[in-house]
Amino acid sequence: MSKLLSINSFRVLIFRAFSVAIIARIVQVCMAVILARTLDPVGYGLFTFALGVAVICGTIGGLGWPTTIVRFFPYYYDRHEKLRLKALMLVALGVSLTGPAILSVGLVTATQLIEMPEDIRQGLLIAAIMAVPIGLRQFTRQKLAACGRSPLGLFLDEFLSPAGVVIFGVWLSSASQAAVVYSLFGIAGFAVGELISRRALIDLKDNGGPPVSKNNLKEWLWVSLPLTVGLMSRALMNRVDSVMLAPLSNLEEVGYYAAAFRITYLITFPQVVVSLVLSPKFSKAFSAKLYNDLISTLRFGLIISLLSVSIFCLLILLFGSQIISFVFGEQFSPSYYPLIILTISQSISAVIIPMNAFLTVSGDHNLFGLITLIGIVVTVLLNLWLIPLYGAVGAAISAMIVGVILLFLSVISVRNRMKFCKRNWKSDNVQSK
Template identity: 25%
Template structure:
């Protein structure tokens, strides 16, 4: 494998296929969310969404950043024929995930057990704690499949299968009159466990040299260092995406959090366009970053932002237009999510126009700016939520999320330009396209 940039037509074709699959995942997610909303009600859904958000964020911490590390290191080892390092990384990544996820889960559950004010929610906390190692391992398996050039299979096995299983399990619990937020959390863990088993088996069977054989872990300190950086960056993005729901539940109430969680989940569908493109481009970006191919990085980043923005606009337009009919499907109370949804949709499109600077910096191994941006974004989001949520409720939560995501995206794009000489934003794509149309474009060595 070389480090060449996939052509726009190739990326567009695979991205359309990926989005077709993700469309199925989104449809399944809508169905699952409707089932949860109808069976749990706004308040029960708020409890479920709040603890699921906490478990998701903590599973990134427990995962120790190994899913992104897999995307960074595995394509390089495969391209260079370093099979022993490849096997060593996979073995170490799984052990690191378990070694961090289990203590995080125990600490989380102990907090609710030891504090009298939180003890009544210990049942939900215990179920959420069980999700942390399961989600960590499943995300790692998905990252391995992505690094092996199989992002569509990762989506099918981890996202689609898990979503369908959750919906089926919750329906069965309702049929047997056992539906509730705690039960739904335990069933989510069971679905995640099945999805991890399938994805992990597929990843091991797809490794060039197989899972067995000698292993080399001489780069383990580098993997750990990268993982610590990735976990901060990934956790900050995940926390920012879910802190609004968590803060609404804490400051306003579970019912408001449940209604808002529907708008948040729908809006995150727009981000699938960016993640779909990045998932397809990540192996090439990792190789280009390792080869210090600045021109290749710029071409790849420009293709990615152009396609991501185009697809984001389409998804946002469909969701915005369908919202008057879509939201009532969750129940009459969920029509109140219309305004937060509109704000979040506009914000996600604006973020898409800023490009995937965070992923680019992570793959290039630029750790310090990612850490700084992650910490600053979390602090900003918490401050804005504390300021806006008590006054404006769900609308304030949506504004806080959009402002934070935009500030982080702009900051990381500026860092990518200064550190790599690459402009991952829409402006960079336009500039590159303009230069390619100039008569002397073929004589320029850099974009």
């Protein structure tokens, strides 16, 4: 049986995605440095708090539909069911637009009806500006990944908005101005992604199959709703520390934590790229019941994770203090201890990312949702305890503990799923080594 993807084309796709990811991470760090040095720790903390809330709203508002595209695209595309593909993408776009918009209105309403500190109120209003563009960016990223254009999706999602802030950084004097520029470039990226993804379907011949039915919608919902829990929990885990630091401590601590997190964020970029490229491959492997392809794909992702983690960890552990001072300035020196703890936490997260991609498209979306839900509950409880005591350091300790728990649960879940596949897939569909 033919392989899912030729070795040469797979290497080219990985190389392109890695190249885009490296450039995107550099631009993101540049954005963080410009805002941190321009706005000081408090102003940078305000933007980080607002961005965290916006990402959570954009992810929750999408209700798992962007990832649902990746789950069903190979199945419909291989069978030339063009009508179902268009319907799936249209529904996903509608949810990705209206969901974050409703949450944005909710944020604005909350600032008018609920008494809160002025800095928190300002942060929520700024978040309302960015929520919808972020939701649309996530939709575009997954849609292009399903079309086999992962590098472009990564570029439009992770590069374009930070690049806009970098370009206009010298003219930005407040967090709200940075949010407007960030959002405008995000909308531009969505528009470009829509044009390209539509062209990808022009040459696909329709097999004239049955029209879209209620059963199709139920099937999509059955996948998207559990994914909502998992993606929501993952978004909360990635952002809840900076979001909770603001009310439980202060914006200055948010700024210190954000500076440390932005540096350690570099640790996970190879895994994010690999998982984005491998998710459609996992989906195809499950669709065709290709056990050995499933094993080799997962093994490749884990090897890349371990190799990249070891390099970044060594650099940060040896030169963490110098990196903080050089990149963000001496005023961010309190970020050193959060940096060391977050390095360990992000290293654990980097290993989990390929396993999350596996569980998301394997049919175990319920389990994926449960694992991440456990993670967010533990994260919130630990933050409520540790942040008032230790500020940014407490948030970093919380992230590290939760990372260990999630790694343990993910390993068990992936192992059980692989055993199930090997045992239940028909022997004539299992590739020989």
